[in-house]
Amino acid sequence: MNKIFPDSFMFGGAIAANQAEGAFEQDGKGLSTADIQPYLPNVPKTDLHFNDMDSETLKKYIEGDYYYPKRQGVHFYERYQEYIDELAKMHCQTLRLSIAWTRIFPNGDEDSPNEKGLQFYDNLFDYMLKKGIEPIVTINHYELPLNLVQKYGGWYNRKLIKLFVNYSKVILDRYHKQVKYWIVINQINLIHFEAFASLGILMDKVDNYQEAKYQAIHHEFVASAMATKYAHELDSSLKMGVMLADSLVDPMTPSPQDSLLAFKRNRLQYYFGDVPIRGEYPQFILNYFKDNNIDLQIKEGDLEVIKENTADFLCVSYYYTNTVDATKDSMEPAEVEKNPYIKANEWGWGINPNGLYEHISAYWDRYHLPMMIGENGFGYNDVLTKDKKVHDSYRIDYTNEHLIALLKAINDGAEIFAYCSWAPFDIISAGTAEMSKRYGFIFVDYDDYGNGSGQLIPKDSFYWYRKVIDTRGTFL
């Protein structure tokens, strides 16, 4: 196998504003949904307490006496130069990161943007470029202005299209000279594990929750297409991407029932790519909607804008794979079984590098669109030794095997231009709001309550990843 990544291929990392920046009230920033996610130490690690949300729980989280880790993050807002310096020392070529909507429009529906918020990203992108790190920017990564949930009901409300497009226009206008690669919405398909973070719908406020989710996604498709249209008109060199959290499944057994269920479930996932990439709703999803009492409201012009403004690239995040068992599971994406042949980490995430090769190749075969790996990584409660080292051979092994799998896909013809490891330095976990679920090549000395020296300490994997970058993968 050819073990060299192409010269144009970028190695890097990925983070999200709400998990790193902190400074939740600084310089005019408004409250986002991420700012009210509490740390719940006694809840099992696999519990998704911040997923399907109702008004009562939301109120409890807003008014309760909790510790909210994302309000502090890892102080990236104040310390971004230190973090970027460390990434530059690792020879990182790109960093995927997001803009906090609430820094630009604190409530999401103001007429004019917050200049101080805009200035922060001016400085950040300038500094990254000075250090040779290409920014890849996600416009919306799991943080809606809280006001848009409370006043409008999240993405279920069609008004969100206009508000989102307005926000997108402001940041595209401002940063298009610094930022060439844009991912419109983080993991647009992950509406079963990150339903609230993603769509901001309160379950008790809608009659049919499933229908509301698909309606919200339709609004996201339209808004994404409109933002893409605007970007291309503004600057034809801009690349606008759609992002999927890889959720393709294997059949649990060779039984025809498991096989059929896996096929149907995977098709349901492909719909999230088919609409923004092929520009139309496939017949199988229209049938699925009909069979499941999902009556989508599609307004005049929606399908045209989707058709005419398709994505330039596909960004995929990949962590694990699961299986489906027709005797237990249905078409509900959250219903999956662990693969008994695969070892899972503490959080129940089963490690399968072959899955990366298979799924990336499958996306390539289906879409033939340039791709990037937007996230891939190994969460672990790392131990900092007395002499300030972190011996994370498990993370090296994980990344090594996934990069080999990626090379196989590239050698088979898939056009992949970047690999962004989640996350290059430790940040707050999206799902559990822990700090101790660490992904970084750089240890960040804060604990689950935000205490610690804040020192940035390269782990063993830091030196290993730098060697990968320097050799373009030859020693993998």
Ligand code: BG6
């Ligand atoms: C992805 C999200 O799904 O998974 C990230 O886009 C998140 O925001 C990552 O951090 C890992 O999940 P977690 O819950 O371990 O932080």
